[in-house]
Amino acid sequence: MSDTQIKASADALMRQRSTYKPPRDPVQIIRWTLLAMGAIVMVMPIVYMLSASIKYPHEMFDLNIIPREPTFENYIYVLADGRFIQWFINSLIIATVTTISAVFFDALVGYTLCKFRFRGRYFIFIAILSTLMIPTEMLILPWYMMSLHFGWLNSYWGIMFPGLMTAFGTFLMKQFFETVPDDFLEAARIDGLNEFQIWWSVAMPLVTPALSALAIFIFLGNWTAFIWPLIVTTDSALYTLPVGLTTFSVEQSVQWELIMTGAALATIPTLMVFLLFQRYIIRGVAMAGLKG
Amino acid sequence: MATLTLRNLVKAYGKTEVLHSINLDIANGEFVVFVGPSGCGKSTTLRMIAGLEEVTSGEILIGDRVVNHLEPKARNIAMVFQNYAIYPHLSVRKNIGFGLRTSKMAKADKEKRIEEVAAILSMTEYLDRKPAQLSGGQRQRVAIGRAMVRDPSVFLFDEPLSNLDAQLRTQMRLEIKKLHQRVGTTIVFVTHDQVEAMTMADRIVIMKDGHIQQIGTPAEVFHKPANTFVAQFIGAPSMNMLDARWQGGALHLAGQALPAKLSLPDDTALTVGIRPDDLLVSPGPGVFSGTVSVLEPLGTQTLVYVDIGGREVIAQASGRTPPQLGAHVTLAADLDNMHLFDSTGKAIA
Numbered sequence: 335m336s337d338t339q340i341k342a343s344a345d346a347l348m349r350q351r352s353t354y355k356p357p358r359d360p361v362q363i364i365r366w367t368l369l370a371m372g373a374i375v376m377v378m379p380i381v382y383m384l385s386a387s388i389k390y391p392h393e394m395f396d397l398n399i400i401p402r403e404p405t406f407e408n409y410i411y412v413l414a415d416g417r418f419i420q421w422f423i424n425s426l427i428i429a430t431v432t433t434i435s436a437v438f439f440d441a442l443v444g445y446t447l448c449k450f451r452f453r454g455r456y457f458i459f460i461a462i463l464s465t466l467m468i469p470t471e472m473l474i475l476p477w478y479m480m481s482l483h484f485g486w487l488n489s490y491w492g493i494m495f496p497g498l499m500t501a502f503g504t505f506l507m508k509q510f511f512e513t514v515p516d517d518f519l520e521a522a523r524i525d526g527l528n529e530f531q532i533w534w535s536v537a538m539p540l541v542t543p544a545l546s547a548l549a550i551f552i553f554l555g556n557w558t559a560f561i562w563p564l565i566v567t568t569d570s571a572l573y574t575l576p577v578g579l580t581t582f583s584v585e586q587s588v589q590w591e592l593i594m595t596g597a598a599l600a601t602i603p604t605l606m607v608f609l610l611f612q613r614y615i616i617r618g619v620a621m622a623g624l625k626g
Numbered sequence: 627m628a629t630l631t632l633r634n635l636v637k638a639y640g641k642t643e644v645l646h647s648i649n650l651d652i653a654n655g656e657f658v659v660f661v662g663p664s665g666c667g668k669s670t671t672l673r674m675i676a677g678l679e680e681v682t683s684g685e686i687l688i689g690d691r692v693v694n695h696l697e698p699k700a701r702n703i704a705m706v707f708q709n710y711a712i713y714p715h716l717s718v719r720k721n722i723g724f725g726l727r728t729s730k731m732a733k734a735d736k737e738k739r740i741e742e743v744a745a746i747l748s749m750t751e752y753l754d755r756k757p758a759q760l761s762g763g764q765r766q767r768v769a770i771g772r773a774m775v776r777d778p779s780v781f782l783f784d785e786p787l788s789n790l791d792a793q794l795r796t797q798m799r800l801e802i803k804k805l806h807q808r809v810g811t812t813i814v815f816v817t818h819d820q821v822e823a824m825t826m827a828d829r830i831v832i833m834k835d836g837h838i839q840q841i842g843t844p845a846e847v848f849h850k851p852a853n854t855f856v857a858q859f860i861g862a863p864s865m866n867m868l869d870a871r872w873q874g875g876a877l878h879l880a881g882q883a884l885p886a887k888l889s890l891p892d893d894t895a896l897t898v899g900i901r902p903d904d905l906l907v908s909p910g911p912g913v914f915s916g917t918v919s920v921l922e923p924l925g926t927q928t929l930v931y932v933d934i935g936g937r938e939v940i941a942q943a944s945g946r947t948p949p950q951l952g953a954h955v956t957l958a959a960d961l962d963n964m965h966l967f968d969s970t971g972k973a974i975a
Binding site: 517518521523526527539 | 697705
């Protein structure tokens with residue numbers, strides 16, 4: 335076979351390959367359709383929020399996604415308004431401190447309940463778990479009374495204290511620490527580490543996926559928290575973003591374009607937190623040091 | 627290096643005693659292997675030596691110091707675990723150096739020590755890798771390196787080869803033995819594999835149900851087992867056990883009266899133990915005869931399962947000319963190598 339013939343047959347083969355289409359699997363089609371519908375339901379509010387943030391007020395109730403006269407004036411207005419920056423900083427401080435604190439204490443308590451045997455361990459665990467059954471709305475009054483008596487109203491501490499440790503996080507971390515083999519901890523004990531060092535430098539790196547997931551949950555929960563920050567603060571300089579954004583609606587009118595602009599800006603940190611931690615969630619590190 | 631002494635060591639969980647008065651003296655630099663079936667108490671003993679389990683009663687001495695109430699780190703021991711227990715988030719270098727974290731050595735000295743240990747274990751080129759990038763044998767070497775780096779008085783190994791495949795296990799067995807010859811540290815090694823025990827140990831401690839059955843060199847426990855348990859546990863395939871009776875100055879075994887020199891009361895029930903190596907398929911006359919029920923070719927030899935009057939025994943035949951399945955064969959036994967046990971299972975000297 336000459337070179338020309340070989341090339342011609344190769345081309346024919348490539349043409350055949352490019353025109354080949356595998357038969358469509360109906361189950362696959364249904365699956366993709368359902369997923370696409372779910373995605374549209376999830377994404378549409380965000381798309382509409384972004385769309386509304388670049389609209390003028392008179393276009394607000396048109397359902398068109400691409401505005402006829404797009405504008406960034408809303409962003410300029412919101413960012414130029416010192417209050418928004420202040421609320422953003424408040425939210426950032428509160429969500430960050432609360433997340434660090436909750437992840438630290440939830441992991442510490444979860445580890446203790448999981449890896450140490452002591453009298454009352456089970457009772458303490460059940461007591462912590464049982465607080466999950468109490469709705470937040472029921473806790474607001476006692477929290478408020480505490481804040482009132484201790485002078486925590488209108489303070490960062492007042493907003494943060496209920497979330498500095500969470501029952502859900504403790505439960506999650508306890509369950510995750512169950513997957514850490516005791517051999518790791520015993521090896522570290524023999525190597526001369528004290529119990530805090532074992533927790534911090536051996537056990538914690540092994541549950542990074544759980545810590546990341548917990549950090550995301552807690553950060554998002556605090557970033558979007560509304561009722562408690564609304565109740566505990568009356569000074570607008572201490573408002574968090576969700577509380578502050580509501581001040582864009584006044585008695586006679588609601589400035590939807592500003593609310594949507596604020597909301598769009600408010601999603602940036604949550605996206606960053608997710609992008610920062612999501613790679614740790616999918617990385618299963620715990621088993622790599624054990625038998626292969 | 628140090629001696630290790632266990633004095634009347636007892637371990638109980640609540641009212642259940644799992645270790646019953648263990649006594650053992652391990653010499654400086656000795657390689658002692660604890661062997662026994664699962665649940666015999668060998669790992670519990672090791673964990674008590676390490677300080678990971680509390681001692682119910684008795685004493686553990688490392689050197690001449692009672693260490694019962696000392697923290698694991700204060701005992702100057704190092705332990706290698708069955709699951710390696712090397713930290714997946716740290717490199718090989720950091721894993722090996724982990725034991726030096728609390729040491730007051732200068733950083734340069736620590737690095738030097740890590741390099742030395744890595745060189746001994748042929749792991750120098752893997753120092754910057756993570757455990758996930760290593761094979762099972764290499765991970766086990768890292769675990770050994772982490773134990774070695776602190777230069778402990780006693781090494782404790784808790785079934786470290788159980789998770790390796792057969793070939794790698796043989797290789798690591800040899801490496802650990804060479805390592806012991808090189809560093810000379812006292813080693814306590816726990817295994818359920820009698821081949822590991824026989825090949826590595828200076829002395830073997832055979833345990834069952836929380837009791838020591840026998841302590842001896844590999845040759846002693848093989849050739850002079852203290853009881854039927856040791857006789858059957860040590861050696862593969864297992865020793866044949868046959869009921870016999872001492873009567874009228876002869877040993878009545880499998881329907882035959884065999885001459886023997888024993889000073890026992892007449893009509894004594896006995897158990898006779900014969901290792902498969904001492905029971906050979908013979909073309910001439912033999913002690914037993916029976917039908918071949920199973921053949922297990924091993925290359926140079928073939929294991930022959932022979933049914934002698936309803937009782938199955940394991941004998942050996944040449945690997946080149948094994949008998950046929952179902953054939954009637956006679957078995958010659960070297961009666962000088964027979965082991966005799968009384969009705970309680972204890973060896974008769």
